Structures are given as structure tokens and as C-alpha cells.
Amino acid sequence: MTPPADLAAALxxxxxDAQLRLQALPDSDLSLWLIDPANMARAxxxxxxxxxLExxxxxxxxxASGLALAQWIAANPDSVAERQVLDFGSGSGVAGLAAARAGxxxxxxCDLDPLALKACRANAQANAMQIETLDDLHASTERFDLILAADVLYDRANLPLLDLLQARAKTTLLADSRIRDLAHPRFTRIAMLQVCTLPDLAEPDEFRRVALYQG
Structure with missing residues (x-):
């Protein structure tokens, strides 16, 4: 399969010399267009x-957090089956695609980066799925049954996002590799998962331990 031309050009x-390669995810039947691991081996x-950086x-x-959330959804399909789901800060779209696969x-x-939304659509096509995209949750008044969010708390200044997400959905599933003891009255930790970012960035072990919260 040929990589999407616009994404390949952006990379x-x-x-x-970087290239996109369709890569199968571990413990999953999903594949994503990701940077070729060979491109990460040089300085x-x-x-x-x-x-x-820019x-x-x-x-x-x-x-890691997105993959952990996707793997948890695959193991718990009833959590998303027949629901209206928003994947917030979707990046590659891995969590949303896992939800689509689970029914x-x-x-x-939803992502502010236009390239991320293109990647979500390309990854959906690669997995023969249908998704929709949204570039700004603030610009929409729609409510959802479930919001998925992975690694949106990389900056503690983003903590107010949790209240926004809870106001827009009945349930929120939050995965984070940096905040493992979230002090929020409406979120409860329901799992700890060990997962690696793909391609492997040789991250410290602490960033491979992902906490999953439900709110």
C-alpha cells in the first residue's frame, strides 16, 4: 500500500529521508501509517x-498512552459498543480506531493539527473503517456518550480540559503515562498498563507505564 502523498510530503x-510505513500494532488487528523505525536510527x-521542535x-x-487505551478497548469492547465516541487529541487516531473496531x-x-486529522482519515482507510474528524471541540456543541483522551495532560496547564471533557460526555476514558495519581474528584484509576511507543523511542521505563482513568 502506498503512503498518503500529503503526509509523506509533510514528513x-x-x-x-524519512518515510511512512504501514505498521501492525502489537496485540491488535490495527495497522497505522507511522514513521519507519529505520529513520529513527540516525542522529x-x-x-x-x-x-x-517547532x-x-x-x-x-x-x-504509549494511545496504544494502551486502544488495547484496553479491544479487551473491553462493551465499553464502546453502540456508543457515540469522540477521540480527543487523537494524533494518529489509534484510540478512535480501536473504538470503531470494537463496535x-x-x-x-478531534485534533487541532490538520495533519493529524489527515493521518486519522488515512489510518481509517487503511483499516477499512469509517470515521469523522473535528478540528476544534470548542467550536462544536455536540455531546457524546464517551470521550477518549490519551496524553492530553503532558502539561499540567491542561488539567482544566478534564472539566470540559466531562461536560461534553457521559463518560471519559483518560490514559496518561506521566500522571499516575490524578487528584480529580470525578476520575478513578481503573488500570495500569505497560506499553511502548511505536516506533520505540527508548523512553524511560516510567513512561511505558500508563495509567487509565474513568470519569
Missing amino acids: ATLLG FSPAETQRL APPYWCFCW AARVVC
Whole structure:
């Protein structure tokens, strides 16, 4: 299968020799367009590093928290079956695609990055699924049965997002590799999962332990 031209071009702008490869996810029947692991084996030039810092291509990685959430959904399909689901801060769309595979009635992937939304659509097509996309939750008044969110608390300034998400859905499932003891009265930790970002970034073991909360 040929990588989506617009995504391949965007990645090449950041890293000239980088390529997208359709990669199967562990313990899953999903595949995603991710940066080829071979492209992560070399040192980046100062110019490449600067470009990566200015416009990180989050969409071409399957981050540990997103993969953990997807694997939990696959093991607990009743949590999403027949529900209207929003994947907030979707990145590659892995959590939303897992929900679609598990029988969600409708999946909307939401991300501020236009490239991420293109990646979500390309990954949905690669897995023969139908999803919708949304670029700004604030611009919509729609409510959902369930909101999925992975790694949205990388900055503690984002904690108010939890109240926004809870106001827009009956239930929220939150996966995070950095906050394992979330002090929020309406969220309860329901699982701890050990997962690795793909391609493997050789992250410290602490970032491979993902906490899953329900609110």
C-alpha cells in the first residue's frame, strides 16, 4: 500500500529521508501509517532538530498512552459498543480506531493539527473503517456518550480540559503515562498498563507505564 502523498510530503519536509510505513500494532488487528523505525536510527542534524521542535509530527507515532487505551478497548469492547465516541487529541487516531473496531456506533477524531486529522482519515482507510474528524471541540456543541483522551495532560496547564471533557460526555476514558495519581474528584484509576511507543523511542521505563482513568 502506498503512503498518503500529503503526509509523506509533510514528513519529508521535516526529515528529508524519512518515510511512512504501514505498521501492525502489537496485540491488535490495527495497522497505522507511522514513521519507519529505520529513520529513527540516525542522529538528526541541528536544522532537523529545530524543525522537529517547532512542528512535532505527533501523528506519525503511536504513543504509549494511545496504544494502551486502544488495547484496553479491544479487551473491553462493551465499553464502546453502540456508543457515540469522540477521540480527543487523537494524533494518529489509534484510540478512535480501536473504538470503531470494537463496535462504536460513530467515531469522531478531534485534533487541532490538520495533519493529524489527515493521518486519522488515512489510518481509517487503511483499516477499512469509517470515521469523522473535528478540528476544534470548542467550536462544536455536540455531546457524546464517551470521550477518549490519551496524553492530553503532558502539561499540567491542561488539567482544566478534564472539566470540559466531562461536560461534553457521559463518560471519559483518560490514559496518561506521566500522571499516575490524578487528584480529580470525578476520575478513578481503573488500570495500569505497560506499553511502548511505536516506533520505540527508548523512553524511560516510567513512561511505558500508563495509567487509565474513568470519569
